Amino acid sequence: MTVREALRTGAAALEASRVPDARLDAEYLLADLLRTDRLRLLADADTPLTAAQAETYRALLARRAAREPLQYILGTQPFMGHLLAVSPAALIPRADTEILCEEALAALRPLCQAGPGVRALDLCTGSGALAIALKAACPSAAVTATDLSDDALRLARDNAFQLGVDVSFVQGDLFAPLAGERFALIVSNPPYIPRPELPTLQAEVLFEPRMALDGGEDGLDFYRRIAREAPAHLVRGGQLMLEIGSPQAGDVCALLSENGLTRLRVVRDLAGLDRVVVGVLEGPSI
Numbered sequence: 001m002t003v004r005e006a007l008r009t010g011a012a013a014l015e016a017s018r019v020p021d022a023r024l025d026a027e028y029l030l031a032d033l034l035r036t037d038r039l040r041l042l043a044d045a046d047t048p049l050t051a052a053q054a055e056t057y058r059a060l061l062a063r064r065a066a067r068e069p070l071q072y073i074l075g076t077q078p079f080m081g082h083l084l085a086v087s088p089a090a091l092i093p094r095a096d097t098e099i100l101c102e103e104a105l106a107a108l109r110p111l112c113q114a115g116p117g118v119r120a121l122d123l124c125t126g127s128g129a130l131a132i133a134l135k136a137a138c139p140s141a142a143v144t145a146t147d148l149s150d151d152a153l154r155l156a157r158d159n160a161f162q163l164g165v166d167v168s169f170v171q172g173d174l175f176a177p178l179a180g181e182r183f184a185l186i187v188s189n190p191p192y193i194p195r196p197e198l199p200t201l202q203a204e205v206l207f208e209p210r211m212a213l214d215g216g217e218d219g220l221d222f223y224r225r226i227a228r229e230a231p232a233h234l235v236r237g238g239q240l241m242l243e244i245g246s247p248q249a250g251d252v253c254a255l256l257s258e259n260g261l262t263r264l265r266v267v268r269d270l271a272g273l274d275r276v277v278v279g280v281l282e283g284p285s286i
Helices: 004-016 022-033 038-043 051-065 070-074 095-114 129-137 150-161 195-200 221-233 246-258
Strands: 075-081 082-085 119-123 142-148 168-171 183-188 234-243 261-268 274-281
Touching: 004 022, 004 051, 022 038, 022 051, 022 070, 051 070, 051 095, 070 075, 070 221, 075 095, 082 129, 095 129, 095 183, 095 234, 095 261, 095 274, 119 129, 129 142, 129 150, 150 168, 183 221, 221 234, 221 246, 221 261, 246 261, 246 274
Parallel strands: 119 142, 119 183, 142 168, 183 234
Antiparallel strands: 075 082, 234 274, 261 274
């Protein structure tokens, strides 16, 4: 079996299982197996596979045909230019969250330029994607990240170590392990899927940890808690930035307003959907 033949049969198998982007996924799986990139793979389409390679490729295709996320099979996912390890311990970083990260960096960079030691916090860090990207872009910032899951924190710590960034990871439920601590910037991509919608999600998403998805009956449980507790952990003039599901902007803005945050604004993603809500704790400039 040649590379060309393997890709043809692989794509057909994934299409039969209704896998989105079947041909592309077949290419990624085979390129990863052969330790090459997709362009080189396609250029070497007449290269034969060994029997062992063909058997392993079939096993990888079977996993993807069962709708296991491609990222979990490959073990990596890019985020903000960094290649992160991923596993079922944490949500797979998504391009939508890069919108939140870019907003956070736009706020954090000027603060870091004004002086070292600016403190930033990432709640529900998961794989560590946000915290790592903030620290990598602003090395003088002191970045802390929390998560309730020990398994997610192990993954996040490994990612930070592999990428050579120094983030303080703390296990605990949102702000619980941070009594008395205040930050110039707090970011979070919390669970926000309404519980009744969980069974209707794409098959791949159901492989991801439920605790990273389940936002309670209306999807707003974590926003209520964060909005209520964040003011005690922000310096005056500090900003809170939250990723949201696109229909949730009005509700989340209302929650922030009820808890004393002002200068509220909503940031849209590349598809024009509401994606990030930003609020400020009023007071003198940081």
